[in-house]
Amino acid sequence: xEEWDVPQMKKEVESLKYQLAFQRxxxxxxxxxxxxxxxxxxxxxxxxxxxxxxxxxWVEKGKCAIL
Amino acid sequence: xxxxxxxxxxxLASLKxxxxxxxxxxxxxxxxxxxxxxxxxxxxxxxxxxxxxxTRRTLKGHGNKVLCMDWCKDKRRIVSSSQDxxxxxxxxxxxxxxxxxxxxxxxxxxxxxxxxGCAIACGGLDNKCSVYPxxxxxxxxxxxxxxxxxxxxxxxxxxxxxxxxxxxxxxxGDGTCALWDVExxxxxQSFHGHGADVLCLDLAPSETGNTFVSGGCDKKAMVWDMRxxxxxxxxxxxxxxxxxxxxxxSGDAFASGSDDATCRLYDLRADREVAIYSKESIIFxxxxxxxxxxxxxxxxxxxxxxxxxxxxxxxSRVSILFGHENRVSTLRVSPDGTAFCSGSWDHxxxxxx
Numbered sequence: 065x066e067e068w069d070v071p072q073m074k075k076e077v078e079s080l081k082y083q084l085a086f087q088r089x090x091x092x093x094x095x096x097x098x099x100x101x102x103x104x105x106x107x108x109x110x111x112x113x114x115x116x117x118x119x120x121x122w123v124e125k126g127k128c129a130i131l
Numbered sequence: 132x133x134x135x136x137x138x139x140x141x142x143l144a145s146l147k148x149x150x151x152x153x154x155x156x157x158x159x160x161x162x163x164x165x166x167x168x169x170x171x172x173x174x175x176x177x178x179x180x181x182x183x184x185x186t187r188r189t190l191k192g193h194g195n196k197v198l199c200m201d202w203c204k205d206k207r208r209i210v211s212s213s214q215d216x217x218x219x220x221x222x223x224x225x226x227x228x229x230x231x232x233x234x235x236x237x238x239x240x241x242x243x244x245x246x247x248g249c250a251i252a253c254g255g256l257d258n259k260c261s262v263y264p265x266x267x268x269x270x271x272x273x274x275x276x277x278x279x280x281x282x283x284x285x286x287x288x289x290x291x292x293x294x295x296x297x298x299x300x301x302x303x304g305d306g307t308c309a310l311w312d313v314e315x316x317x318x319x320q321s322f323h324g325h326g327a328d329v330l331c332l333d334l335a336p337s338e339t340g341n342t343f344v345s346g347g348c349d350k351k352a353m354v355w356d357m358r359x360x361x362x363x364x365x366x367x368x369x370x371x372x373x374x375x376x377x378x379x380x381s382g383d384a385f386a387s388g389s390d391d392a393t394c395r396l397y398d399l400r401a402d403r404e405v406a407i408y409s410k411e412s413i414i415f416x417x418x419x420x421x422x423x424x425x426x427x428x429x430x431x432x433x434x435x436x437x438x439x440x441x442x443x444x445x446x447s448r449v450s451i452l453f454g455h456e457n458r459v460s461t462l463r464v465s466p467d468g469t470a471f472c473s474g475s476w477d478h479x480x481x482x483x484x
Contacts, residue, residue: 069143070142070143073143073146073147073150074146075323075324076146076324077146077149077150079324079362080157081153082361082362082363083157083362083363083364083365084153084156084157086364086402088160088161088164088400088402089164089401090164090166090401091164091165091166091167091168091398091401091403091405092166092167093400094383094398094400094401095167095168095169095172095398095401095405096172097383098169098379098381098383098384098398099172099173099176101380101381101426102425102426102427102444103176104425105424105425105426105427106425106427109423109424109425109427109428110423110424110467110468110469110470110484111182111184111424111428111468112179112425112427112428120469120484121224121469122187122188122469122470122482122484123484
């Protein structure tokens with residue numbers, strides 16, 4: 065960025081102004097919602113459910129296969 | 132004329148200082164919203180138990196470093212690309228190779244499966260992104276149907292179809308990202324703003340609208356509006372190249388992996404970094420990251436040959452996976468979240484569950 069010329073620097077300034085205008089929200093709102101999203105999804109997450117893992121197609125069911 | 136040069140220097144200097152002051156204001160605005168920390172809110176969440184994750188399949192066939200891979204929506208086919216110039220489509224369940232094509236260049240750094248499952252895209256040192264329709268006709272030569280779509284002025288580092296087979300998003304060593312129409316090869320939108328090579332990109336989940344995130348050698352992660360080409364948000368907290376970016380499944384956050392040996396989580400609505408996943412013992416760069424289905428786990432492949440599994444909420448590592456005999460270069464969770472696949476410089480791919 066040190067080698068940027070005037071037109072590129074102008075674009076950077078424009079971009080920064082645009083970013084400053086972003087409608088950000090309070091962490092006390094967004095973080096609990098992120099957590100809730102995860103918690104709602106956990107029952108369906110194959111890696112977090114031993115029950116789901118039993119039916120996982122990648123995991124061999126037993127040592128014997130019926131040919 | 133000497134006076135013109137002086138004027139140009141003054142304008143450049145004043146623009147630079149304006150940019151610095153805007154960056155300062157951005158930090159102030161972000162700090163105002165920082166009323167809770169992720170780890171505080173996550174204290175009440177139950178810790179995760181022990182994990183048993185093993186290699187369930189090993190895909191052997193590449194003659195050199197595996198650089199990239201992608202899953203097909205059918206949850207079993209995989210496309211992978213290598214330094215040896217080959218792109219292979221596998222049925223990862225049976226480990227059979229279904230298609231193979233040799234590219235005219237070595238270092239095929241990017242590959243992607245089309246949403247329909249009927250085509251793949253790839254590219255690398257040829258500076259292009261090409262689309263190959265997949266045919267099951269043994270008499271047809273896959274290479275003959277190749278379609279050149281994207282043209283950059285430096286290497287292609289990443290590519291992804293949008294939510295249809297009709298458009299492709301690319302990232303390049305030339306510092307830009309671009310959106311292309313596959314049929315005509317036309318450039319639909321270009322994205323300028325990175326100060327160095329762009330190494331990775333990821334599209335927002337379709338429900339959240341038309342944005343994507345990119346990461347580069349300038350240590351910046353940038354979120355873009357696909358329609359206007361504008362950078363909507365930018366984050367500069369990493370201390371080195373960002374090798375991988377991945378949206379969190381809800382679209383409200385994204386994770387990044389970097390040569391600074393850390394992975395980080397960014398809350399897009401609060402507009403800041405909210406977690407750093409690191410350990411003193413981890414000193415090698417993270418090359419690729421992906422979330423489990425719920426977003427609770429972050430899988431990250433590293434240049435020290437390992438895969439670390441992180442508890443996204445608590446910030447702790449829950450598992451470390453050994454197996455690869457060289458750098459892990461690429462990692463993606465399967466579409467239904469039942470497994471993830473890693474590709475490595477040891478020439479193999481592994482499916483873990």
